[in-house]
């Protein structure tokens with residue numbers, strides 16, 4: 001948690017730096033579409049590493065994935081605290097139960 005909070009601060013600081021010396025600023029110059037594309041690429045690389053890579057490779061790809069997600073969140077001006085709050089809100093709610101409640105809502109509205 002502390003690590004991600006520190007990374008959020010660094011990303012905020014680096015966004016307006018020289019794109020020639022800062023990768024964060026380089027991504028900002030490239031634009032949101034490029035950031036989103038990089039996030040997608042890193043997600044695929046993490047998937048591949050999870051199926052066919054070593055633990056070390058999966059750890060590396062996971063770090064890339066988190067970094068690129070943080071860059072995109074910063075670009076959308078969404079605070080990490082908002083993501084943590086959403087995770088906190090979900091704490092203790094089983095994914096199975098939550099999914100079942102969604103389909104019940106769908107059935108009710110279909111019956112209307």
Ligand SMILES: N=c1c2ncn([C@@H]3O[C@H](COP(=O)(O)OP(=O)(O)OP(=O)(O)O)[C@@H](O)[C@H]3O)c2ncn1[C@@H]1O[C@H](COP(=O)(O)O)[C@@H](O)[C@H]1O
Pocket residue numbers: 007010011014021022023024025063064067
């Ligand atoms: N945590 C990271 C981090 N993780 C991954 N990366 C970069 O993300 C990129 C990963 O993309 P790829 O593997 O596709 O590498 P690539 O093919 O070279 O990238 P592209 O040319 O396709 O963009 C690499 O360039 C990594 O160096 C990171 N770059 C920066 N940080 C953090 O952000 C801080 C600020 O970085 P700068 O803005 O560069 O100073 C750093 O001090 C770090 O704390």
